[in-house]
Amino acid sequence: MDRATMQERFDRLVWRVEEARIKRSEHHIVKIVAVSKYTDEESIRLLYDLGQRAFGESRVQSLQERVEKLDDLPIEWHYIGRLQKNKINHLIRANPFLMQSLDSLELAEAMQKRLAENGVTMECLMQINSAREESKAGVEPEKAEEVYLAIKESCPNIDLRGLMTIGAHVDDESVIRESFETTYSIFERLKNEGAQICSMGMSRDFELAIECGSNMIRVGSILFE
Ligand SMILES: *Cc1c(COP(=O)(O)O)cnc(C)c1O
Numbered sequence: 001m002d003r004a005t006m007q008e009r010f011d012r013l014v015w016r017v018e019e020a021r022i023k024r025s026e027h028h029i030v031k032i033v034a035v036s037k038y039t040d041e042e043s044i045r046l047l048y049d050l051g052q053r054a055f056g057e058s059r060v061q062s063l064q065e066r067v068e069k070l071d072d073l074p075i076e077w078h079y080i081g082r083l084q085k086n087k088i089n090h091l092i093r094a095n096p097f098l099m100q101s102l103d104s105l106e107l108a109e110a111m112q113k114r115l116a117e118n119g120v121t122m123e124c125l126m127q128i129n130s131a132r133e134e135s136k137a138g139v140e141p142e143k144a145e146e147v148y149l150a151i152k153e154s155c156p157n158i159d160l161r162g163l164m165t166i167g168a169h170v171d172d173e174s175v176i177r178e179s180f181e182t183t184y185s186i187f188e189r190l191k192n193e194g195a196q197i198c199s200m201g202m203s204r205d206f207e208l209a210i211e212c213g214s215n216m217i218r219v220g221s222i223l224f225e
Contacts, residue, residue, distance in 0.1 A: 001224070006046050009223050017217065020210040030210055033078050033199075035220030037062065041069055043224055048073050054097070056080045056218055060087040064094045080164070080218055082137050083107060088114045092122070100125040100164040100199055100218075103137040108151040108158055115157035123159045125199055126151065128186060130179035131168035138165065144186045152193065162197030163187050167205045176205055180212035187213070 013032070021030045035056040036044050044055060044066070053074070057063040058081030067077055076097040083091060083101060088111055091099065102108055102124040115122055126148050129138030139147045144163075152160055165183040167176045180200055187198040201209025203222035210217065 001043055001046065003046060006043065006223075007050055010047060010050050010052065013219065013222060016207060017210065020207040024211060024213070028210075029215060031216045033080075033216060033218045034223055035080065035202075035218050036066070036224070038220055039224040041066065044070060044075075045073070047223065048075065054078060056100075056220075058082075060090045060094065063096065064090060067094050078218070083111075085110045089118075092118055092120060095120075096122075098123050098125065098161065098197075101127045101137065102151070102158070102160075103127040103129075103139060105147050105150050105154075108155050112155035112157055121157045121159050123161050125162050125164040125197055126160060128163055128165045128183050130165040130183045131170075131175075133169065136166060141182050141186060145189060148190055148193065148195075160194070162195040162199070163190070164197075164199040166202070167200065167209065173208065177208060177212060180205075180209050180214065184213040 017030055017032060021028045031054060033054045033056045034047055034052050037058050054076040056078035057066060063077060063079055079091060079096040079099045080101055092114055099122055127138040128144055129136050129140055151158060163183055163186060168179040183200055184198060187195055197216050198214050199216035200214040201217035203219045206217040206219060
């Protein structure tokens with residue numbers, strides 16, 4: 001992609017986020033994570049050069065490769081994909097800024113063991129399956145608070161910072177809204193427990209997500225496709 005096209009897309013995105021966040025509140029700040037899974041390193045460098053600092057990857061191997069190849073740039077890397085237990089050590093080595101897809105107590109306990117062995121900690125978000133879709137990972141909304149507290153209790157090397165969800169994959173806006181509202185209400189109840197980040201909204205639904213309280217969006221195709 002050429003620089004002018006990237007600049008135009010990025011500016012347009014920033015303006016739409018700006019309008020959506022001000023609609024909610026002047027004090028509501030939203031962080032943009034550019035999901036680079038569809039694109040090449042050159043486009044990541046281009047977007048970095050235009051001012052973007054947070055990037056997300058959904059495969060451990062791609063994350064590792066990019067952390068290495070782009071280590072001349074102080075990029076903040078986010079891991080947003082499903083994590084298989086046999087990849088935990090690879091993820092620890094890649095050392096992301098934020099792991100957003102902690103989707104069960106079982107995974108948390110497996111990560112805890114490896115993190116402790118390596119003598120490191122990792123900042124994570126717990127993923128909620130807010131649309132209750134079979135194909136999606138995440139903790140069921142009904143069990144979310146209980147599981148969040150259990151992870152906090154039993155995993156001292158995991159620093160839980162909040163929640164992540166993927167909106168319902170449907171056309172009906174009211175159904176998507178419901179999945180965001182469900183997640184936001186859990187987030188509000190967990191604020192006492194230190195939850196600060198509510199990561200929701202992708203290219204197709206980030207304005208709605210921000211309207212529902214999201215303070216972190218993860219967008220890929222709108223920038224890179
Ligand atoms: C791919 C992906 C995104 C970005 O999706 P777009 O629709 O391209 O914006 C966000 N979150 C997760 C978890 C993803 O896997």
